[in-house]
Amino acid sequence: MAGLERVTPEASVDEVVEILERDGGVIVEDFVDAGTLDALWTDLGPALDAQGYGEDWYNGTKTRRVSSVFGRTDKLTPVVTQPHYLGAARAIMQKPIPMYIGKNRVEMTPTIQISGTQLIQIHPGQGKQPLHRDDALHLRTHPGPTSRVQLMLAMSEFTAANGGTLVIPGSHHWDDERAPSTDEAFPTSMPAGSGLIWLGGVYHSGGKNTSDKPRTGLTIALDLGNLRQEENQYLALSREAVLKYPEEVRRLLGYDRCPPGLGWVEMDDPYKLLADPGDDVGERLAS
Numbered sequence: 001m002a003g004l005e006r007v008t009p010e011a012s013v014d015e016v017v018e019i020l021e022r023d024g025g026v027i028v029e030d031f032v033d034a035g036t037l038d039a040l041w042t043d044l045g046p047a048l049d050a051q052g053y054g055e056d057w058y059n060g061t062k063t064r065r066v067s068s069v070f071g072r073t074d075k076l077t078p079v080v081t082q083p084h085y086l087g088a089a090r091a092i093m094q095k096p097i098p099m100y101i102g103k104n105r106v107e108m109t110p111t112i113q114i115s116g117t118q119l120i121q122i123h124p125g126q127g128k129q130p131l132h133r134d135d136a137l138h139l140r141t142h143p144g145p146t147s148r149v150q151l152m153l154a155m156s157e158f159t160a161a162n163g164g165t166l167v168i169p170g171s172h173h174w175d176d177e178r179a180p181s182t183d184e185a186f187p188t189s190m191p192a193g194s195g196l197i198w199l200g201g202v203y204h205s206g207g208k209n210t211s212d213k214p215r216t217g218l219t220i221a222l223d224l225g226n227l228r229q230e231e232n233q234y235l236a237l238s239r240e241a242v243l244k245y246p247e248e249v250r251r252l253l254g255y256d257r258c259p260p261g262l263g264w265v266e267m268d269d270p271y272k273l274l275a276d277p278g279d280d281v282g283e284r285l286a287s
């Protein structure tokens, strides 16, 4: 295999799902339009410029990382709801789970949620990050059902020379004893505005930047709604920041109930409480 397949914006969600299930990753060309990309740079660029390099070998000592991304811009709706990304994530992860409640056989479909978000700017001189699986965060075993579908939006061009994400196609099918090797990894090349989508069980890493310019990516992870969020969105984002987004995104940010019953507040849908800024459970309980 010569690296990941790429699809154009005309590809169907089914096509993207098929490629993801087979190869574990896919590149979607023209994932966002130029206007969206410019707006993201305007809102997020200054935070990156103000950020120092990381301090450890894993996050990179020539790499700048900025998190709480949904709190820094209100322009991420077209990114997280991009049909190939959100559609594929829903199709892959929101599979009905059968169960009995008494003698009734019912099926429960889990929600999905935004987990970790980061801007990752790899500067010249940064070495390759160790290959890893992001669903290791949830101690998943492999091969197994997918619990994460992740996006890397190219905010600048990604090349083999500037640290374009290294991906081992098909590695989500491997068991937990097989170690990843750099020889099997392919660098992601894509112009700014394209997106790499990959499954949580796929070995990948940031690449080595031997060029003379930084490479900037924006990553968003969508996880199953019954797992703990990697980034604590409830504390990372103010209520005001969340309310700038439409209902679908607010629910994705975690203000939702995952069937059969995770995440409720006062036995009710947390979304309702969020959407009514006058309602405060603390005050209600005190009165």
Ligand SMILES: O=C(O)CCC(=O)C(=O)O
Residues within 6 Å of the ligand: 059, 120, 129, 152, 163, 164, 165, 166, 204, 205, 206, 207, 217
């Ligand atoms: O920056 C990249 O291309 C990937 C980074 C990554 O996989 C990570 O930091 O966990």
